[in-house]
Amino acid sequence: MSDTSQSSPVVSGSGTDNPLLMPWRTPFQAPPFGEIAPDHFLPAFERAFIDHAAEIAAIAHDPSAPDFANTITALERCGRLLAKVSAVFYNLVSAHSNPALLEIDKDVSSRMARHWNPILMNAVLFGRVAQLHENRATLGLTAEQSRLLERTYTRFHRAGAGLDETAKARMATINERLADLGTTFGHHLLGDEQEWFLELGEDDMDGLPDSFVAAARAAAEERALPGKAIVTTSRSSVETFLKSSRRRDLREKVYKAFTARGDNGNANDNNAAIVEILALREEAARLLGYPAFAAYRLEDSMAKTPEAARGLLERVWTPARARALADRDALQGLIAEEGGNFTLAPWDWRYYAEKLRQIRADFDDAAIKPYLTLEGMIAAAFDCAHRLFGLTFSERKDIPVWHPDVRVFEVKDEAGAHRALFYGDYFARASKRSGAWMTSLRDQQTLDGEIAPLVVNVCNFAKGADGQPALLSPDDARTLFHEFGHGLHGMLSNVTYPSLSGTSVFTDFVELPSQLYEHWQEQPQVLRQFARHYQTGEPPPDDLLERFLAARQFNQGFATVEFVASALMDLEFHSQPAAAIRDVRAFERATMGKIGMPAEIAMRHRPTQFGHIFSGDHYAAGYYSYMWSEVMDADAFGAFEETGDIFDPETARRLHDDIYSSGGSRDPEEAYIAFRGRGPKPEALLRRRGLL
Structure with missing residues (x-):
């Protein structure tokens, strides 16, 4: 099924000199990072592509009538070597890259597309899946099996398996080019950040x-x-x-x-890549019968339509913009009071906002930061997971890592049984792309025995110097809890099939477990226990803690505007005709003018650095998802508040069973209602941000 006529070497069957092709005899079969070199990857990928193609061919050409076991379950068992090699490779490319890995990434991205295109567009294979889907009511499937069949059918259908041969060929070309462009976009962004x-x-x-x-x-x-x-x-x-x-x-x-990252007119400029990406995405959507890429992408989401996503964003935009404009005037007044003879500019906002916060709330971030040590916030995240879900974390020094700063913890459940390994890679470095994310080196499943996950959190916190601990800003501390919430989604997963494991859910649902977990970070009882001054070990004085918590809603107009502007920009990019977007900067200016973007605030992600939507397509036309999920997370934390106990055992049990452990095994709306007893109320989001 894969194109094996390419120039990359075919490895021998034994793979005795390539650690990626050998059994891992490390604790918990963790990747032996110290033994893996860049030149191991292409031979390993080649072998994985060949093995996976053979497995797919065996399913497609099985003479037996299709049934769930010989088609859907067989697909779930396919490609394990490819998944194993890919997980290690992409973790390194993102978290600890080097020129050799980046060169390999350029090759692998296009080869990956060429490998998957003939699989996902295989008419014979899709015919087997479609036959099962058509007869699904008669198959006697469990709820999880029904969900897996539905998701498998949807994946093939949306990839173009039902297209004619001419359209399939064009779709394959588009996919390969998009893979190249997404990789190039990410490399350009990293290049500007490194330089x-x-x-x-x-x-x-x-x-x-x-x-x-x-x-x-x-x-x-x-x-x-x-x-x-x-x-x-x-x-x-x-x-x-x-x-x-x-x-x-x-x-x-x-x-x-x-x-200006990615927008400097140099070798790392991303403007041309954006224009081509948008045109190709639109063409692919039209081949599949959709008027625009946003319509295609959002059909398979909780929102269902671009109009629904835009409706939520605009509902939040109006009060947020009004709040931001009022704050802008207050900041300009502060400049005047100080004798400043200049108009507030975007590079002034955060500086004067901190001054205004000191005046209005008698608080600034610098006052609380000495109490927010990285160690303390890691301990807080672990303790909350213990109190909610019974998990314990113990550091392991015998697990191989990709950089000396990476730490590994063994995770056990309430009964003391091994549950997962958790890798924390917290510090910024030149070899790491910007941002923060969760990924996995291995997903949980029970299809062929208990497979425990290997879960990774990557952040970009500033390292302390001269033996001093790393100190986090309040935003950094929230980020740590956010990514750990994603991590818990992976660690607590309890499903049979790998395709439904952990974070394998709709994009506008996947942020619920992460954003919900942020709420515990800002609870007084958590901060009193784990926020300790890095020099004295004392907790923050009560008055400082009260001022910190009271100031949480300060500057929310700014924070909401910079996010919603990016989300609306994303939807515009993927809803408007691509032919109208030849000048990315001009389109950006026009879109910001249309929504009334305050000149003193920039989007959280300008287009040329918007890796969420252009370095791959996971969040393309889906950046709104963070706010869609925030409606749920603000409402969901209310379930704990209503009990009077933020660690209420019964509510925590429902949260575990219905949200964190169920992965993609059930419809997300059904999962949320099972936990909360009703659908979410959007007012909770506006109240949390102080915009009501």
Whole structure:
């Protein structure tokens, strides 16, 4: 089934010199990262492609009449080597890349598309799946099997398995080109992020907290600049600098570099890639019978239509924009009071917002940051998981890792049985792409015995220097809990079939477990226990804690506007005719003008750095999902609040059974109602953000 006529080498059957092709004799069969070199990957992928193609051919040409076991279950058992090699490879490409891996990624991305195209468009194979789907009511399937059959049929159908041969050939070409473009987009973004930094002299430190300076020195050390201090384009570095630096000229430099990533007219420019990606996505959607890519993408989601997604965003946009404009006027007034003779600019907003927060709420982030150590917040995340779900975490030093900073924890359930391995890769470095994410090196399943997951959290926090602990901003602490919530979705998964495991759910549902978990991070009883001053070990004084919690809704107009603008931009990109988008900057300006974007606020992700939607398509036409899920998470935490106990055992049991452990084995709306007893109420989101 795969194209085996390409130039990559075919490995021998034994694979005795390639650790990717050998059994892993490490604890829990974890990847032996220390033994894996870049030149192992292409031979391993080649072998995996050949093995998978043979497995698929055996199913498609099985002379027996199709049944669930010989078709759907057989598909679930296919491609295990490919999944194993891919998980290790893409983890390294994202979290610890090097030039050799990035070159291999360019080759593998197109080869992966060429491998999957003939599988997902195989008419004989789809015929077997379609026959089972048509007769599904007579097959005596369990609920999970019914869900798997439905998802398998949908996957083949949406990939174009029902198209004629001419359309299939064109779809295959489109898919291969999109794979190349998505990889190129990501490489360009990483290139701009690696190339830019701002070196700080002693005169450039005015206003910067000691913790930031320590992190800036550690970042310089990471880039082989000992004794220096630098600002990088890591969000943690940029946002802290913009909040703290009294040097307006430097704030402008940092802000412009951050928002110009991928848009500098250099070898890393992403504008042309965006134009081609949008045109190809539209063409693919039309081949499948949809008027636009957004209509295609959202049909297979909770939202169902672009209009539903846009409706939620616009409902939030109106009060958020009004709040942001009021805050803008207050910030301009503050500038005037200080004698400033300039108009508020985007690089000023965070700096003056911190001043305004001190005035209105008697609080700034710098006051709480010494209490938010990375160690303390990891312990808090683990403790909440223990109190909710009975999990325990113990650090293991005998598990191979891809970088010395990576830590591994064995996860056990309430009965003391092994549940998972959890990898935490927390610090920013030049070899890591920006942002924060959860992934897995192996998914949970019970199809052929208990397979325990290997779950990964990757963040980009600033490292402490000279033996000092890493200190997190409130946003960083929320990010840690957010990604750990995704991690719990993977660790607590309890399904039979790998395709339904963990986070294999609709994009606008997958953020519910992560965003819901953020709520525990900001609870007073959690902070009193785990927020400890890095020097004294004391908890925050009650008045500081009260001011911190009271200030949570401050600047929510800004935060909501920058997010919703990005989500609306995403929908516009994928709803408007691609022929109308020849100049990405002009389209961006027009779209922002149409929605009334305040000039003093930038989108959270400008197009040329919007990896969520252009470095692959997982969130394409789906960035709204974070807010769709936030409606549910704000409403879901209310179930605990209504009991008077944020760790209420019965509510936690339902949360475990109906949300975290069920993976994609049931319809998400059904899963939510099973947990909450009703559908979510959107007002909960507006209340949480202080926009009601």
